[in-house]
Amino acid sequence: xxxxxxxxxATPEGAHPFPHGHLTGIDGLQxxxxxxxxxxxxxxxxxxxxxxxxxxxxxxxxQINAFFENSTRTLLSxxxxxxxxxxxxxxxxxxxxxxxxxxxxxxxxxxxxxxxxDIIVMRHGSSGAVxxxxxxxxxxxxxxxxxxxxxxxxxxxxxxxxxxRKGAIAKQRVAICGDIxxxxxxxxxxxxxxxxxxxxxVVAPPTLMPPAVERLGVTAFTDFDAGLDxxxxxxxxxxxxxxxxxxxxxxxxxxxxxxxxxxxxLEKAAPDALVMHPGPMNxxxxxxxxxxxxxxxxxxxxxxxxxVAVRMACLDVLTRKGRxxxxxx
Amino acid sequence: xxxxxxxxGTLIDPVADEERDGVVHxxxxxxxxxxxxxxxxxxxxxxxxxxxxxxxxxxxxDLPAFVAGGxxxxxxxxxxxxPLDEPSLIQRAAxxxxxxxxxxxxxxxxxxxxxxxLAEIGLMQRAGACAVATGKSWIADGSVMxxxxxxxxxxxxxxxxxxEDAGLAGSAVATDGEASTRLGLAGAPAIAEAIAIARDxxxxxxxxxxxxxxxxxxxxxxxxxxxxKSRGLPVTCGITPAHLILCDVDxxxxxxxxxxxxxxxxxxxxxxxxxxxxxxTIDVIxxxxxxxxTEAKRLPYADAEPGMAGAETLLxxxxxxxxxxxxxxxxxxxxxxxxxxxxxxxPGGSLDKGSPAxxxxxxxxxxWKIDSEKMAASAGNTPxxxxxxxxxxxxxxxxxxLVIDRP
Numbered sequence: 001x002x003x004x005x006x007x008x009x010a011t012p013e014g015a016h017p018f019p020h021g022h023l024t025g026i027d028g029l030q031x032x033x034x035x036x037x038x039x040x041x042x043x044x045x046x047x048x049x050x051x052x053x054x055x056x057x058x059x060x061x062x063q064i065n066a067f068f069e070n071s072t073r074t075l076l077s078x079x080x081x082x083x084x085x086x087x088x089x090x091x092x093x094x095x096x097x098x099x100x101x102x103x104x105x106x107x108x109x110x111x112x113x114x115x116x117x118d119i120i121v122m123r124h125g126s127s128g129a130v131x132x133x134x135x136x137x138x139x140x141x142x143x144x145x146x147x148x149x150x151x152x153x154x155x156x157x158x159x160x161x162x163x164x165r166k167g168a169i170a171k172q173r174v175a176i177c178g179d180i181x182x183x184x185x186x187x188x189x190x191x192x193x194x195x196x197x198x199x200x201x202v203v204a205p206p207t208l209m210p211p212a213v214e215r216l217g218v219t220a221f222t223d224f225d226a227g228l229d230x231x232x233x234x235x236x237x238x239x240x241x242x243x244x245x246x247x248x249x250x251x252x253x254x255x256x257x258x259x260x261x262x263x264x265x266l267e268k269a270a271p272d273a274l275v276m277h278p279g280p281m282n283x284x285x286x287x288x289x290x291x292x293x294x295x296x297x298x299x300x301x302x303x304x305x306x307x308v309a310v311r312m313a314c315l316d317v318l319t320r321k322g323r324x325x326x327x328x329x
Numbered sequence: 330x331x332x333x334x335x336x337x338g339t340l341i342d343p344v345a346d347e348e349r350d351g352v353v354h355x356x357x358x359x360x361x362x363x364x365x366x367x368x369x370x371x372x373x374x375x376x377x378x379x380x381x382x383x384x385x386x387x388x389x390x391d392l393p394a395f396v397a398g399g400x401x402x403x404x405x406x407x408x409x410x411x412p413l414d415e416p417s418l419i420q421r422a423a424x425x426x427x428x429x430x431x432x433x434x435x436x437x438x439x440x441x442x443x444x445x446x447l448a449e450i451g452l453m454q455r456a457g458a459c460a461v462a463t464g465k466s467w468i469a470d471g472s473v474m475x476x477x478x479x480x481x482x483x484x485x486x487x488x489x490x491x492x493e494d495a496g497l498a499g500s501a502v503a504t505d506g507e508a509s510t511r512l513g514l515a516g517a518p519a520i521a522e523a524i525a526i527a528r529d530x531x532x533x534x535x536x537x538x539x540x541x542x543x544x545x546x547x548x549x550x551x552x553x554x555x556x557x558k559s560r561g562l563p564v565t566c567g568i569t570p571a572h573l574i575l576c577d578v579d580x581x582x583x584x585x586x587x588x589x590x591x592x593x594x595x596x597x598x599x600x601x602x603x604x605x606x607x608x609x610t611i612d613v614i615x616x617x618x619x620x621x622x623t624e625a626k627r628l629p630y631a632d633a634e635p636g637m638a639g640a641e642t643l644l645x646x647x648x649x650x651x652x653x654x655x656x657x658x659x660x661x662x663x664x665x666x667x668x669x670x671x672x673x674x675x676p677g678g679s680l681d682k683g684s685p686a687x688x689x690x691x692x693x694x695x696x697w698k699i700d701s702e703k704m705a706a707s708a709g710n711t712p713x714x715x716x717x718x719x720x721x722x723x724x725x726x727x728x729x730x731l732v733i734d735r736p
Contacts, residue, residue: 106628124629126629127513127629127631128631131582131583132629146513147513148513148515150513187511211505211506211507211509211510212510
């Protein structure tokens with residue numbers, strides 16, 4: 001067997017590297033398509049570290065960031081990504097406007113479409129809402145998070161971070177820890193990391209564990225220490241405070257005692273285990289400050305950096321067809 | 330009124346549980362023993378001739394859909410824009426379908442269907458209500474449900490209940506499982522149904538009431554019903570074709586037309602429903618007809634209204650169960666017609682002399698394709714859109730009058 005054939009991330013001969021009009025999720029992507037986006041992102045990591053961070057391949061194109069749910073970090077990341085590629089970036093903060101109700105979502109889509117954007121980046125609080133819009137508009141749609149469903153660029157930036165820090169994703173033992181049930185970050189990461197050959201574990205209190213999660217190809221743990229055993233990567237998730245109000249978690253201090261990442265607990269993982277968090281962090285609830293700030297162990301700021309690069313790659317790849325790039329028309 | 334003589338067809342007799350060649354005479358709106366004096370002939374060669382469908386559980390009066398579906402009597406659930414919780418509303422609903430379809434309104438068990446105070450069940454019975462129902466939701470308070478059951482029992486009315494434990498179901502839009510996890514949809518455990526059935530069975534037994542579970546969809550639920558029936562309790566249950574044919578995987582990429590109440594279950598539960606159909610645990614197949622326009626369905630999945638327009642696909646989807654060898658045609662019409670009539674205590678469901686001349690005639694093999702754009706229903710929200718099916722209705726007779734006639 002050739003090395004290309006045995007490697008799940010190698011593009012098979014004759015296959016298009018990314019034959020999708022939208023990026024609504026990791027679900028439906030082939031391993032080599034995920035790897036292709038990561039490979040594409042590398043050049044943007046380099047550019048973003050250069051003195052002049054500019055490319056003009058999206059010059060003249062309009063990128064609408066339609067955010068139906070509040071966001072600071074992701075919106076900023078997409079805005080910077082678009083601007084560094086030369087796009088005209090417009091932000092629509094629908095969460096703060098009159099467009100709050102689902103009834104107007106399709107009308108909003110039709111309105112946005114009429115403004116002839118070249119790409120729409122969308123976040124919405126309902127699972128499936130981005131797909132609904134993608135089916136209705138003429139331009140590529142990039143999912144920046146829909147409900148509990150998917151957040152594909154987060155999974156890509158996490159994968160890129162792991163690949164750069166660990167040299168590979170395949171065979172890495174990764175524990176995703178926290179509120180798996182309500183987490184689109186967890187779902188996209190499970191799909192991406194298992195596709196790329198990692199051994200994925202999920203660790204959550206039983207009240208925050210999705211039903212039948214093992215059918216997604218992961219091992220589930222309710223005991224944090226057992227789940228951490230020998231892990232190469234420990235990915236912590238943010239615990240929303242409303243989970244305590246709705247009775248899914250007894251209290252912040254109990255959560256931290258059972259599911260908070262401390263230095264002592266991190267000893268269970270591999271000696272060089274990498275600590276990740278999609279942000280924003282709740283220090284003292286899911287992660288202890290000294291771990292979060294330990295530059296040797298924590299990749300949290302690097303994740304943010306990789307986020308811009310991965311989003312640049314996605315914006316570039318998704319608009320290639322519209323820009324008439326050879327091989328993409 | 331001129332009579333009819335229907336010849337050449339294969340009669341489906343759910344009461345005798347047989348199919349036979351024979352002639353049906355119609356005189357003065359009823360099925361007659363012999364040919365009436367003035368009879369038009371109706372050639373039913375190549376067709377099946379069956380009692381009109383009695384649909385136990387529709388949520389809207391949608392006459393074109395009922396007529397197209399061979400439904401001659403429809404039991405209207407109390408879940409209307411104004412819940413059917415007082416006699417004048419019952420009276421008006423009862424008159425709303427004539428002459429093409431008879432609407433049999435079901436009285437709300439509690440005022441406003443809010444599960445707290447008894448509605449005027451006795452007065453509604455006098456106004457024409459044929460049964461009592463909890464509505465789309467379960468009555469969470471056991472003491473209220475016990476009162477409803479005792480009261481209905483004294484009036485000799487069947488109580489129709491929706492079995493889904495309210496606490497467990499919460500705001501779920503799917504059944505817990507791989508599909509809900511992959512789609513990121515709020516799910517409820519399938520046992521929410523069995524827990525509610527277990528409670529209501531005990532309360533019904535305590536009250537000595539007849540109870541009908543409108544839509545049972547899980548293995549654990551069927552086990553409870555099977556056990557109650559074996560103990561001789563007056564318990565019946567129903568299901569829709571969608572819950573017999575589809576499972577949670579069919580939600581696919583957020584198909585809101587497949588958002589139903591209860592939500593689609595796992596493939597294992599669907600298989601248990603097919604087994605319960607075959608072994609006689611299920612008494613009724615109903616459409617659950619609930620047309621929802623695009624403004625209610627073209628929404629993110631969690632925000633979309635549940636329900637399907639099921640009336641005009643009820644017969645054809647059910648005929649698929651016969652074709653698959655799961656049940657016989659005569660048993661199918663027990664499920665679609667004679668059992669619901671018996672449970673509701675209304676006429677219909679029979680081709681015997683003296684029965685109302687409610688008759689559906691169909692070609693069980695004729696192929697067609699379900700097209701949500703071309704439905705007679707007030708909205709085309711069917712999860713079976715695009716499906717090639719067999720079984721086409723040729724004639725429908727309601728009370729001796731031809732309401733569909735396309736030979």
